[in-house]
Amino acid sequence: MNQTATAKPAAAAKLDTPAIELDNVSCRFITADGNVTVALRDFSMSVARGEFVAVVGPTGCGKSTTLSLITGLLKPTIGEVRVMGEPVNGIDPRIGFVFQNDAVFPWRSVRDNVAAGPLFRGKPKDQAYELANEWIRRVGLDKFGDHYPHQLSGGMRKRVALAQTFINSPEILLMDEPFSALDMQTRTLMQDELLQLWSAHSGSVVFVTHDLEEAIALADKVYVLTARPATLKSTYQIDLPRPRVMEEVRYEQRFIDISRKIWSDLREEVQIK
Numbered sequence: 593m594n595q596t597a598t599a600k601p602a603a604a605a606k607l608d609t610p611a612i613e614l615d616n617v618s619c620r621f622i623t624a625d626g627n628v629t630v631a632l633r634d635f636s637m638s639v640a641r642g643e644f645v646a647v648v649g650p651t652g653c654g655k656s657t658t659l660s661l662i663t664g665l666l667k668p669t670i671g672e673v674r675v676m677g678e679p680v681n682g683i684d685p686r687i688g689f690v691f692q693n694d695a696v697f698p699w700r701s702v703r704d705n706v707a708a709g710p711l712f713r714g715k716p717k718d719q720a721y722e723l724a725n726e727w728i729r730r731v732g733l734d735k736f737g738d739h740y741p742h743q744l745s746g747g748m749r750k751r752v753a754l755a756q757t758f759i760n761s762p763e764i765l766l767m768d769e770p771f772s773a774l775d776m777q778t779r780t781l782m783q784d785e786l787l788q789l790w791s792a793h794s795g796s797v798v799f800v801t802h803d804l805e806e807a808i809a810l811a812d813k814v815y816v817l818t819a820r821p822a823t824l825k826s827t828y829q830i831d832l833p834r835p836r837v838m839e840e841v842r843y844e845q846r847f848i849d850i851s852r853k854i855w856s857d858l859r860e861e862v863q864i865k
């Protein structure tokens with residue numbers, strides 16, 4: 593075989609590599625009293641570059657564990673986790689996070705919170721603050737740059753968290769129930785904002801949620817996990833057209849059909865005691 597004729601240029605081959613791969617991963621915890629909890633069993637997942645993946649499953653099955661494995665905070669008991677084709681090894685600056693609890697510094701103003709990432713990464717102060725102002729404007733908080741987190745609503749704090757994360761241009765964004773503490777209206781607004789930021793930014797997202805509708809409305813692909821020990825129950829490609837408008841997409845017939853299908857899978861698992 594003619595190797596040179598078939599081999600892809602290295603750069604192109606690299607771009608084909610998924611952003612995230614979990615390869616037959618199992619994760620087992622041994623608690624202080626000697627009990628063993630298997631959180632994931634023989635679980636595989638692949639997230640392409642620029643893809644938005646949502647992970648749903650019953651409470652306590654192992655959804656957050658998948659994120660901890662991607663960050664390198666946890667190591668799999670069996671299997672391998674790769675980011676951009678390389679085995680995970682420590683904290684990766686290409687990964688950003690947004691969790692349910694805001695990771696804002698309460699003693700810093702909005703502007704200082706948003707500038708913290710670039711400053712930490714060594715950007716000169718004037719550039720870091722210029723960028724922070726730009727992101728504060730993008731998330732609609734222009735008038736609140738000098739406010740402190742306790743002076744903001746839950747939705748506004750979430751905007752700070754998004755600005756704080758997106759300012760670092762993460763190639764991978766991990767989100768663990770980021771909007772679950774928000775009321776329904778604010779949550780819908782934040783979902784729209786997330787989609788706008790993501791589409792302008794083109795990173796890969798793994799979004800863990802209890803809310804099946806949220807998963808379908810946002811994602812390109814939904815992974816459904818079984819009850820613990822979580823293994824893969826099913827995956828669904830979500831073929832709803834983009835751009836999606838949150839308050840409209842959930843009334844579309846296609847959305848309702850997909851929800852019904854996935855819910856029938858999930859219901860079986862939620863009912864397992």
Ligand SMILES: Nc1ncnc2c1ncn2[C@@H]1O[C@H](COP(=O)(O)OP(=O)(O)OP(=O)(O)O)[C@@H](O)[C@H]1O
Nearest residue numbers: 621622623629631650651652653654655656657658
């Ligand atoms: N560090 C740990 N030590 C021991 N057990 C753990 C640890 N982390 C998670 N677990 C256990 O692993 C299981 C899966 O936890 P995980 O947080 O991944 O579930 P989840 O699906 O995200 O849950 P929820 O939907 O309630 O947020 C749970 O039973 C949890 O108690």
